[in-house]
Amino acid sequence: MADDIAAGRLRPGDPLPPQRELADTLRVSLGTVTRAYAEARRRGLVIGQRRRGTIVAPERGADSPLASIVSEPSGAIDLAANWPIYAADPDPTAALREIASRPDVRSLLRYPPPEGGARHRAAGAAWLRSQGVKIDPEALLVSGGAQHGIFLSLAASTIPGDTLLVESLTYPGVLAAARTLGLKVRGVAIDEQGLVPEALEAAFAGSDAKVLYCVPTVHNPTTAILSEARKRQIADIVEQHRGWIIEDEIHRSLVEAPTPTLYELAPERTMLVTAASKALAGSLRVGFVTAPSALGQALLSAVQSSVFAVCPLGAELFATWLENGTVTKTVIKKRRSAERRQRLAFDALAEVDGVRLRGDPAAYFVWLTLPTGRSATRLAADARDRGVRVLPRSAFSAEPDGPDDGVRLCIGSPEDEKALTKGLNTVVDLLRRPQTELAIF
Ligand SMILES: Cc1ncc(COP(=O)(O)O)c(C=O)c1O
Numbered sequence: 001m002a003d004d005i006a007a008g009r010l011r012p013g014d015p016l017p018p019q020r021e022l023a024d025t026l027r028v029s030l031g032t033v034t035r036a037y038a039e040a041r042r043r044g045l046v047i048g049q050r051r052r053g054t055i056v057a058p059e060r061g062a063d064s065p066l067a068s069i070v071s072e073p074s075g076a077i078d079l080a081a082n083w084p085i086y087a088a089d090p091d092p093t094a095a096l097r098e099i100a101s102r103p104d105v106r107s108l109l110r111y112p113p114p115e116g117g118a119r120h121r122a123a124g125a126a127w128l129r130s131q132g133v134k135i136d137p138e139a140l141l142v143s144g145g146a147q148h149g150i151f152l153s154l155a156a157s158t159i160p161g162d163t164l165l166v167e168s169l170t171y172p173g174v175l176a177a178a179r180t181l182g183l184k185v186r187g188v189a190i191d192e193q194g195l196v197p198e199a200l201e202a203a204f205a206g207s208d209a210k211v212l213y214c215v216p217t218v219h220n221p222t223t224a225i226l227s228e229a230r231k232r233q234i235a236d237i238v239e240q241h242r243g244w245i246i247e248d249e250i251h252r253s254l255v256e257a258p259t260p261t262l263y264e265l266a267p268e269r270t271m272l273v274t275a276a277s278k279a280l281a282g283s284l285r286v287g288f289v290t291a292p293s294a295l296g297q298a299l300l301s302a303v304q305s306s307v308f309a310v311c312p313l314g315a316e317l318f319a320t321w322l323e324n325g326t327v328t329k330t331v332i333k334k335r336r337s338a339e340r341r342q343r344l345a346f347d348a349l350a351e352v353d354g355v356r357l358r359g360d361p362a363a364y365f366v367w368l369t370l371p372t373g374r375s376a377t378r379l380a381a382d383a384r385d386r387g388v389r390v391l392p393r394s395a396f397s398a399e400p401d402g403p404d405d406g407v408r409l410c411i412g413s414p415e416d417e418k419a420l421t422k423g424l425n426t427v428v429d430l431l432r433r434p435q436t437e438l439a440i441f
Helices: 002-007 019-026 030-042 093-101 105-109 118-130 146-157 172-180 197-205 228-240 293-306 312-323 326-349 376-385 417-432
Strands: 046-049 053-056 140-143 163-167 184-188 211-214 244-248 270-275 287-290 356-358 365-369 406-410
Touching (some): 030 046, 030 053, 093 105, 105 312, 118 270, 118 312, 140 293, 146 211, 146 287, 146 293, 163 172, 172 184, 184 197, 211 228, 228 244, 326 356, 326 365, 326 417, 376 406, 376 417
Parallel strands (some): 163 211, 211 244
Antiparallel strands (some): 046 053, 140 287
């Protein structure tokens, strides 16, 4: 099996034969085949799908959200990474010159306090206030982007072996952080409107989990936005179980009228995580985390043991841009561009039979549900062969045996609308053809 996968005779998404059938063909016992399948799964060669049996896993690294950062640019059209439309990034020249010309510029070279400098925490609080979230700067700490904020929040609220609750489809970065921290992950059902409160109640009641990570605003990957009513239910459930919420609000600034945060509904139980990456520029690596008083010290220890303190240069650029209005202008520009790109995706995919598309004007991605019988893993592999990267549902799945029927298309990643259209057309073309099946065994 491993040889066939390495040689390309078995392709990602290919179904493996039922175990009994294979045992008969190879004239070995069923137990031998079962052990071989388990070993293949352990090696990451195959994944189990509830209804479709076992299939060949996505190519190694192909479903990693970080793959395109660490690999050389390949010329491929990237619809896999949630990049924030670089063409709408601000020009940093004037702000960098201004910072460089300040008499106290050298103070930026000193070790900052682990929670971040007062000016930068105040900037974070002011920015959150502009998004309708009332917050005291003292209750905030500076993180190195939202991914770091998630990592800090998990480190502060869990110990290895704990169970983390997440939406059944979730941001791959939280799955990676949970793995690093030795956490078990359990998916909580979502529907068209996002996290289902009754399922959350059952998950807390039926496990020893204490922490919920969720993306209430423009859920990654489905783009759902949680209503205020559901948030109230969720906040109540978490309060009742004396749990913690890690509320990822990275997309909040892009949404015109967001609902109140879980943080406001349960401030002493919520670590709200946000960052400037999607609103301004991915490289700034500046984010903010709200620290409930019971976890303040643990969060600070997590900062110190990970980076000691976040480099203040990105935070200073952010604070300067917040003061001179660049943040507001850039968010408007990015949002308009996202809206236009959403329309391009809907126009391109509208004509394809059987697919369902979900998007949001503020989202840098759309979520595609495939017609029955199509494999998302296979689509991703076929697209990759044609120079387009997309992520199949398994990359977002909290548990390994979900259906293989969804693909996230990141419309914010391609450099321009022409490249986006080319990538979308490739996906449309693949969807219009019958799925290629390889004869196996
Ligand atoms: C939901 C979500 N949270 C967090 C992040 C990471 O953000 P940052 O780049 O600030 O680390 C991303 C990036 O794609 C994301 O989609």
